[in-house]
Amino acid sequence: MDDLFQAHAALLEKAVAASRERGFWAAFAENPKAYPEGAASAGKAAFAALKGQPFDLGEEGGQAGEGARVGAEVSPFGPALGITYAARSVDALVAHAERAGEGWAQASVEQRVGVALEILARLNAESFLIAEAVEHTTGQAGPMAFQAGGPHAQDRGLEAVAYAYAEMARVPGAVRWEKPMGRSSIRLDKDFHVVPRGIGLVIGCATFPTWNSYPALFADLVTGNAVIVKPHPAAILPLALTVKIGREVLAAQGFDPDVLQLAPDTVEAPLAKDLATHPAIGLVDFTGSSAFGSWLRETLRDKLVFTEEAGVNTIVIASTGAFAAMCANIAFSLSLYSGQMCTAPQTIFVPAAGIATEEGHKSFDEVAAGIGAAIDALLSDPARAAAVLGAIQNPATLTRIEEARGLGRIVRDSAALQVEGARTATPLLLAVDATDEAAYLEERFGPIAFVVAVKDAQDAIARATRAAREKGAITAALYSTDEAEIAAAIPAYAKAGVALSVNLTGGIYVNQSAAFSDYHVSGANPAGNACMTDSAFVASRFRVVCVRRPAAA
Amino acid sequence: MDDLFQAHAALLEKAVAASRERGFWAAFAENPKAYPEGAASAGKAAFAALKGQPFDLGEEGGQAGEGARVGAEVSPFGPALGITYAARSVDALVAHAERAGEGWAQASVEQRVGVALEILARLNAESFLIAEAVEHTTGQAGPMAFQAGGPHAQDRGLEAVAYAYAEMARVPGAVRWEKPMGRSSIRLDKDFHVVPRGIGLVIGCATFPTWNSYPALFADLVTGNAVIVKPHPAAILPLALTVKIGREVLAAQGFDPDVLQLAPDTVEAPLAKDLATHPAIGLVDFTGSSAFGSWLRETLRDKLVFTEEAGVNTIVIASTGAFAAMCANIAFSLSLYSGQMCTAPQTIFVPAAGIATEEGHKSFDEVAAGIGAAIDALLSDPARAAAVLGAIQNPATLTRIEEARGLGRIVRDSAALQVEGARTATPLLLAVDATDEAAYLEERFGPIAFVVAVKDAQDAIARATRAAREKGAITAALYSTDEAEIAAAIPAYAKAGVALSVNLTGGIYVNQSAAFSDYHVSGANPAGNACMTDSAFVASRFRVVCVRRPAAA
CATH class of the missing domain: 3.40.309.10 (Aldehyde Dehydrogenase; Chain A, domain 2)
Incomplete structure (x- = not known):
């Protein structure tokens, strides 16, 4: 296992500081010219090679091996993508997540954060491919698909990691508790364990599949929850690429790649309700219609539900x-x-x-x-x-x-x-x-x-x-x-x-929300029950359990 | 208005540090001998003077002025207390809270935290009176009523203030955001506003009326929410004293004392359900039976509900x-x-x-x-x-x-x-x-x-x-x-x-939970849906709204 936490420690430190200062800061360059020469054309070529083919989520963990394949994405710019994805049943997804989640829960905070930061770095390196995938599923024009689907989404993911790390870092690992009692004292050794909530379900949307999913996906991951990503049937590819990269990093670090799974479905046979109501799912994040958002909020008692829904700006x-x-x-x-x-x-x-x-x-x-x-x-x-x-x-x-x-x-x-x-x-x-x-x-x-x-x-x-x-x-x-x-x-x-x-004029617009500075959604009106970019978004995704015993003399 | 934040800044700083270090620390002395001579007998005398009388919540804000009085507390050690409390209807409570909450929401984080710390200090000075009230409502023996009902409860309240302050302090007040754009830059001035969730309802229990209520009461207060305290009908006095002291501090600082109200009720005409379901109530904290806890969790959609319920230790x-x-x-x-x-x-x-x-x-x-x-x-x-x-x-x-x-x-x-x-x-x-x-x-x-x-x-x-x-x-x-x-x-x-x-032996017991070190309730099993002493307990009690505009050149 590599020390990915150490490898990305400087980035994390800057991200934590930026989220507190809230001035301008970005970890991932939004200017395509900041990337290596040839990266753009390589991304285009990689996308072209994916079209018309079964998508390979990787052999590890068997996400490719269950037979049924789904996928009917059509580019708003014209052609059908012709890509299919290996489907798993709800029960299979949950069983895989539960098994993989055991080891993930045992990993240290630093191990999990390190894995998340490595995934983000690799996503960044694939920004041009992801941009193509975003463009040809959402209909975003190329430049926006690159920025919003790539570096801006990665920044939002990093921001969630920073918040979650800051909250978990407040919990000490082991402490000596010594209470003076007159001439003597009572001494206890205490260990604090960060415990996940369950399995996280992230339900993606069709317009911003990466930007709107990354905060929840990374917040769930670093707080120890296995994650099932259920993309919108019209925009599977951007999240399939994300999950594939995540699984590669997990496997390379010795974790079960099923810590992160893709749950592709179809309009005809949607999985979201069955997944969301499964007792093993502890957290649900959703971006989309108020109708489904309110169904989730009203149906899922005793689960953590974070929604971004409709509104009138x-x-x-x-x-x-x-x-x-x-x-x-x-x-x-x-x-x-x-x-x-x-x-x-x-x-x-x-x-x-x-x-x-x-x-x-x-x-x-x-x-x-x-x-x-x-x-x-x-x-x-x-x-x-x-x-x-x-x-x-x-x-x-x-x-x-x-x-x-x-x-x-x-x-x-x-x-x-x-x-x-x-x-x-x-x-x-x-x-x-x-x-x-x-x-x-x-x-x-x-x-x-x-x-x-x-x-x-x-x-x-x-x-x-x-x-x-x-x-x-x-x-x-x-x-x-x-x-x-x-x-x-x-x-x-x-x-x-x-x-x-x-009084906005010039090159800044009301619809732009800058990572590490602007909060996205307040949670204080019907447009969403949570802010996607604050401490409250992450602090309930884990629990703390203390184990204490008398200290050796 | 006094600078109460500055007056108590050293205490707050220590509390924030202690909640991170989680070694032994206490703000309020648990040893009765640490208090001024005569304090114990003064507390006893004050309690004796309250018995058999209408309780005076103070003239400010008219909590005393609505006619109906309730109260039928009987000491588990024998005598009826004979104290009555001014009752308000649910609509009156909410209307008063809404009016008072406007100014409270506009107060600065430091003003609210200062008020909370001053209330805690005054509660500490009245620990002997509160101990009598706790003893003769809960049946706790005198020494325990003093410790658990007084300094230990105050420590838990302070801990909630520390967590909430730490979370709110992460949100900067005003920042300059400057994004480089080639030769020029885009500059925005941003103000971040901490916004309350609504009115907080704190439903007390009969066995630990102060200890189990203070975390929510103080967390709600400092995050800008007006608070309605609904005591258990069998243990009104400890929370009536708490609310009275809180109202005195609020009024002295120029705030509407109805920021903090008492909602005494009777077994025959309980208020909790009507209060909890009132649309203006945004947060509900409850300690008590699983039956009522699950009713709250299942009934109150889109409200923040924190419960401590039954369990089998x-x-x-x-x-x-x-x-x-x-x-x-x-x-x-x-x-x-x-x-x-x-x-x-x-x-x-x-x-x-x-x-x-x-x-x-x-x-x-x-x-x-x-x-x-x-x-x-x-x-x-x-x-x-x-x-x-x-x-x-x-x-x-x-x-x-x-x-x-x-x-x-x-x-x-x-x-x-x-x-x-x-x-x-x-x-x-x-x-x-x-x-x-x-x-x-x-x-x-x-x-x-x-x-x-x-x-x-x-x-x-x-x-x-x-x-x-x-x-x-x-x-x-x-x-x-x-x-x-x-x-x-x-x-x-x-x-x-x-x-x-x-392997506990000697003077430390499994039922003891130490403020600033032990988390109380994990939120990860049916004994409660939340931990009462962590960041997650406070982080969702407020929201952040950003106001941004182009910076002057």
Whole structure:
């Protein structure tokens, strides 16, 4: 067994410090040029070689050996992937995890953390291959698939390792307890054992299969829980590659690779409910619909359940000193990955009487038109449009756009890009009244947004924070030139549990969440019952048991 | 507003360090002699003055002003207390908490922690009065009521403050985030807000009203949640005194005292269910029966629920090198507070063929008789017997003893002490077979214990750890002279989530749990869904919301 903890100790130390300081820090470079020459083309070639083939999860532990194979992934950019994955039954998955988990629970915290850090390092080295897998399952454009699916996801995984390590490091291994009792003392030797909760189930989503799974996957692993990864049937490959690399590292270090298993399934025969309700599963992490999220929360008593669900992210435009830059910033946020981000804004509140800007007063219609025109400008160049929008992951999103056209006055219509074979759609922007809550207060996932005419700025903030409290929200944006108004709004947003971005212009967007600095999901509104990036996300994944005995004299 | 954080900073620093080092440390002296002369008699006098009177929770916030009064406490040592408490309806309690909670949520972490530390210091100064209140509600003997109800409970409260402060201190207040972007950079100013979960409900128990409530009460308070304390109707006074002191400190610091409210109720008109299910309650902490604990866990979706419930604590006697000392140690553990501790042992597994000791082989009957004789010896002096046993908190426990007599062969019978007016009972010790699981694997709260004849040491350990996994257990003890046997047993106990004490003799007992060192409840078996003394107990009681905006150039 290698001393992987020592090998990665400097990285861990920096990650722990970064998670406390929360300034900018990244462990894994987001710039493709920072990677070795040839890595990009090697990733493309590796992806091409995987297509049309049975995926090999490795011989160790027999994940490849049960006969049935599943897999029907189709790239939103066109072709079917033609990759199949070895399936295991729920009982087999659990039995393998239980057996493998015994040794994993006995490993030291440092051994487990070392393995996790090594997995992350190897994932990073495969970022171009993973980017291809993410691109051709989620529909993210290449640059985003690389960043969000590769280094950014790896950073989020590392962040979870850092939190979990910090919590476990607070528990001493062995101590001498000596209580003075007058002239003598009572002395005990105590050993503290970090004990896992059970088997962890991580249920992936179709839009961010790695980014949204890595925090739970790595938090479970380092706290001693065997992990079963159940990918979305439309985005198996990114997690299959992740599990394969994880199993290779585990096996190389003498652990049973079934500590980490893939549970591929199909839309027709889904495994998630049967897995989640199995008594041996102690932890469940889920990203996806509120319907399944609430089913998990209500069904699974006495299990640890962490969810990220739907929400309605809002923007309030009360006033601005940079109208064009604001419109451009909002346009990018609405367009990025065609609005298929849990952090993308959907509902934009604007006073019906218009707003003050550095260009003078702008009417409600002028504000709406300004955002629409900014979207047009952003997407006017076809290459840039393709790079920003990517493709539509799920055909149902196109139907949703079609249906949404009737929900208000069309400020800017959605249209397909002229990209052969790809499923694409530009943002649909609708103007509605404040009373049309049924339209704009329901999550409409994809490139659908509403400009809502409200009474005034105060009304806008009240509606935005109420939407967060009642419908859930991960992000919110506020544009205002009035510092008193901003100061008064902050406690309302804080109480609504939504991260607030104020007066963003330029190259930073409300939908961006930076590892080691921004918390992702607050857990304090219906958009999710937990933050994916804090101590509370990791601290309950293990328990501590003390063994004490009188100390030798 | 005083700088209470600064005033108590040294204490907090020591507490944080102690919770990490886990060697012996105590903030509050457990020796009554360490307190000012006259404090004990002043406490007695203060208690006497409270009896037969309406309890005054203070004028601030109007806790005294709603008319209805409840209270029917009767000392297990005899007299009715005759104290009544102002009752509030569930809606009134919640409305007051919501109003008061607004300002409390806005207070800084340091302000809240300072208030909590000041409350603890004032509670410590009133330890003798609180001891009287604990003694005459729980039936704990005077010395134990002082220690467990006073300084030990205060230490546990301080420990929760230390954990919560450490977690909140990891969240920076304000940071500059600067991401290099080639020749320029993107700079954001970020503020991180610690946000409470809602209103905390703390449901107290009748045997350890302060010790078992303080961790949750103080964890909720410092993380920004207003707190409603619902005492057991049989033990209101200790928590009424606590709340009164807390309200005085809050009011003196300019906070609405309704941040901390008492919710006294009656057996006939209990408030706990209505309070727990009120939508404004975000956190519920409960110590008590598994029936109500499981009702809470199953009913309260999307609330944070921490429970300590029933369990069956076991002792395995495989062999010993100190037979008499072992028997004396076990006798004390069975007798202390008449077995009415969640940490008291109940079920003692002994090989049917007997055990090896330093006095030679002892048969099963000799081991059982040895424990029985040790109980007799411990209780032979009436004054010592009274000081060890205290009184029986609940008359139902006497019925339980009566019914238990038929469950096995009586090794040592239970009997009342000759103490005028007090409800007392010495331990009942029964011998049973391994097959009599219905007798010994059900929690029989009070001075009832079983010596169970099992196949051998391995069988004993298997049964003890299975009992912990399936029935719950907070403590376990193992006596063995075989180091290999001990080493093999430890992972089984760890997996069962039960704290293990090995070969205890002398002045330390399996039922003792030391603040800042021993974790109390693991959360990893049915005896409770959470540890009351770790990071996981506090980390989810608050959320973090980030507000970010472009930095000024």
